[in-house]
Amino acid sequence: MRRWLILLLALSLQQVYAQRNKYPDVLNLHAEPPKGKSILTNVFSDMGAWHAYALPLHKEDNGAFIGPLIMGMEGEWLSGAFSRLELSENNQLVDLSVADANIRYFPGMLLQQLEINKLGITQQLIFVSGREALLHTTITNRSNSVRTLNIRYHGQSRKQITVNNETSSLQSAGFVAVFPAGTSITADSLSYSASNTGVVIAPGASYEQTQLQAYYPDTVHKPAVYEFSKSLKENENRWNGYLSRYFSASPKLTEIQKRLAVKCMVTLITNWRSSAGDIHHDGVFPSVNYQGFYGVWSWDSWKQAVGIVTFNPELAKNNIRSMFDYQDELGMVADCIYLDKSENNWRDTKPPLAAWGVWEVYLQTKDTAFVKEMLPKLIRYHEWWYTNRDHDQNGLCEYGSTDGTRIAAAWESGMDNAVRFDSAVMLKNNDGAWSLNQESIDLNAYLYAEKRYLDKLLAVSGEKNRYNDQAEKLLNMIRTKFFDAKKGYFYDLQPETGKLVTVDGPEGWIPLWAGIATKVQAEKVIQKMNDPRKFNTKVPLPTLAADHPAFDPMKGYWRGPVWLDQVAYGTEGLRKYGYKKQASKFEKQLLNNAVGLLTNEPICENYHPLTGKGLNAKNFSWSAAHLLMILKNK
Template sequence: MDNKCILVITIILSLFSCAKSNSNYQKTKPPTKHLKTSNNILNYKITPKQPQDKSGLMFSDQGTWFAYGLNNSTPNYGGFSGPYLMTQDNGTWLTPCLTQLHLGNGSDNKNLIDWKNDLVSQNSYASHLEQTYKNETIKVKLVLVFLSGHTALQQFTITNLSNTPITINSHFTGHLFDTGITISEEDNYIKLQSKKSNAIGYTQFVNELNALFVKDSSSYQANNQTYILKPNELKKTVVSHTFIFPEYNWENEKKRIATIDFDSVLNTRKTEKNRQLKLLIDNRKPQFNDSAYTQVLAKAHLTLQNNWRIPAGEIKHAGLFPSYHYKWFNGFWSWDSWKHAVGLTYYNTNLAKDQIRTMFDFQSDDGFIVDCIYRDTLIEKHNYRDTKPPLAAWAVAKIYEKDKVLDFVKELYPKLKKYHYWWYSKRDHDQDGLCEYGSTDGSLIAAKWESGMDNAIRFDDSKILRNAEGAYSLNQESVDLNAYLYAEKLFLVTLAKALGNKDDIHQFKAEAKILKLKIQQQFYDSKDGWFYDTNLEGSKFIKGEGSEGWTALWAHAATQEQAEAVKNKMMDPTKFYTKVPFQTMSADHPKFNPLKGYWRGPNWLDQAYFGVKGLRNYGFNDDADKATIQILKGANGIMKKGPSIRENYHPITGEGLNAQNFSWSAAHVIMLLMNDQ
């Protein structure tokens, strides 16, 4: 045999070996070491009693506008709760259980499963939900996983555990709440249409003849079968739930569903979530290396996942709700978006980029960024009355720091510059280089909203001033706003360096140098050792120690001496070092009232993070570590399995306050623990 023949045979054998190796790889179980940390980290047990039932949490993935729970009452066992639809109103349950399995034996049709007493386990992971029922005769396992941003898959596996063949009668049912959605049959699908939304639902039994019977406009029965299972034999049924908006193609999604292998989809999700959790867990600071902080990261990750939405309606890019659980938070806010994006950079930079794009899609020609946007403006109108604090350049710089992809910087840089200088054009009443919060409509309330700290005591006596048509300012200059603008100049320097823009580097550095000195001189009270807002002239401090006092530390705008004084007050147990440290105002202030003051006492984890990061910026790392531990341990439920991450916390009692499943709280939990923060 000549050398050419030997070479050809060698190549063929090598290719065969590679193909065999790849085939074996596909069959290999996905990695789950880090995924296991998400096991039951949130409690999804809920059987909704009515459409607006918010007594439990909901699981979603892939950016879907619908979610599910684990049933916890007898009549609805044999399926998953829901779906909970965010496609209409501000979130509503379609049904207690859209696809409920019924099993009877072949003779007298007696139930083979006691759904309540035969329940063995209910588990949730970042990748999927699962339930297992078992008795001496039969085992039923239910698994739910998301195929895409439009479709969830459920697999029902029935196994004969007995020593003899059993005859089984089975069917599925669904009964809807009265939500304006009706059932009909179309091409062997269950079709769900709403009077309130243009999203259409489709339910099908994948690769099976449905034998569908629509009883009326609110209920159905399907897939009636009688079959025999031999000992140890099993039967699998896969059901798909799709809720799809008209801007997407149902025919394409239908084709995708028809070709799926359920186990492959499940393994893909397990691999994906395991990778994301590994990135978070492996990147944390060594001092937070025990299992309790691993659980915290898993909970934060899953909170962000459940709030993830794909583009739909007015929203052109994917991003995160502040909270799917609270009806008024089913939209995207600007400074929430900047914070969400920074948290996302640690495991999903692509979603972080889209979160930024979502808001810049609505940028005005003059640079203004809208406060908040919604999918359906018939439910809620976009808020153009104000914007929010300028943290977008921080988010873009953090994204670039992680992935070094210059295209995104090129895309966003001119928009960031325009937004940055908008503040000086429209929010600097006396043109002294120090900006004020304000509004576009001349209303005082919108000007307070623009700060993000709506009812903070520093705004109790504020008044509104006209700058120009559509541009109004408060009659005070705010230390946090100007600290954010100082930080933004430095982040823009970083981005300009990446782009090789020498003129901008020089300009932003020069501006930052001047602004830093102004911040140190105008806003710092050397007698109190604290940074305050001032009147426009800079001649009078607006007293009342609040979390805005340490933003100069977060921005690197304070002197070391000033930072030392602020740190001492932050670590004072009578002021800010409470059970949940670094709350929005000092605990010894007469107006301190966490239960009745949204920004007059509660601990918001973004502000707490800015405080911790501010300490680190000036070398107070032991205090920062101590405060981080106290924050996470003091906030009730954060370190435990089950409870959700809340919008804010009572700094004295640790009680969780206001919305559940709050994204920016979760994002800042991640930031608090990461190694590069």
């Protein structure tokens, strides 16, 4: 009987939650109650909130959601389970651990359904703002007699708890919980109890209560008042809107590919942080699962925006704005920004892909106002490169740093420890700018592409193009200076010696993505991409050719792992030159062989090219964003 009731409830939920209910548990959110700063658990957050939750793993935790995880300058669990439901009847505890349980994660909602002693218990957790979540509990009397229950929520915090019985609320280090009026709340330093006693439920009737749980990363505000049924409908409509927008533009996806697309969306939304502190527009963390990624990065943001705009255009725009809020007077954009701007990294910037990001947002939205807003900033950033990263002023740029260190210059490439930079040295350009002594092929290909995108954006703004001649000149220089005809590949150039840095890496196919290579050059590059000794590995297109002596995917961050942005640039480059079947073949290899992509495992920062194992940070944003781009090609 109990399992029949669970099935009946599940069927009714399918009707209520429509499209999003087709995609339960695209990520496995079941977790042990975690401790402290251990943040490897898959979590659920939404609407840019700065706190997150998981589902219980053990039956002893039935009636509780795991968390919250607080995400400020770093991640820390405030509690293993802050709100535990406890029921008693006739002075006897109802043992929820033996209840029939249906515990699921739907896009935008955590759900528990418990059946025990002819009581039906439903708990739903949704976010309603960038600060606030609602925990809604429904207890239904399925018996033929009146039931009188004592209903208690209790839990612990790792920070001091203070109670305000006038507002039926408590606080703990910026985290606020508000209970229904009339709830009796007591607290003892790090624990609390919130009780409603003598609750009478008639046969077939239900008792409902809504608890608000909020985290304020800056100033604690008075929590808003929400009607749960209305908020749930808005939540459902918003998520169905995300899915409908993406799927309508990608009609040929299989069901398993759709589940992957949904996993990409929930990954990006969970990493979304609303404006707070010194972050002035909403942005997206690279990953909630790595302490060093609790900020917003520049080229991450531009890549993320191209994926996010396929389902949430406003977040895509703000993700770009968040970085340009910190453009300096010279036109430079910081590498990364944080809640506390004193932590922002100004030692370097990142590869210039911002105009591409803005153009892709425009293609999806046709928002000319956004183009006009961003265009002057994009132009200043583009010109900054030639003022501060062109050592000999020959029109070809180098990666560099503001402090003269080679490590920051390598960071600026985004390929932190790439082999091609191993022998590079620094050259001073001016008091605040240094360059590596090599002109990088990917950087100049990106700058060529930016010139083309800037002219397109100028046209949208009703202005004359100004970069066509520069682009043509740069195209010819790249074709003649950076291509090794014997090796059939593009490489970085050392201008003082005229020698190419002949390391086979993904930078060599960026000229295909940018549309720079001649047909003959493209054919040569593609031959190398197809070579199983180099780039045609189990998971294709690693960041260093597999036959290079320094190839080491387990230790080398950019010395062998497959990064999904580089795969996407590679396959897009193949399509530009007419190699559509080969592009699809590489994408199929990626989707089928990167472990966990097509199951409910998290999307990783990168993957082992020979084994498919996921590497480094989990639930990685730009991987998710580029997968959305790759899936659209299907």
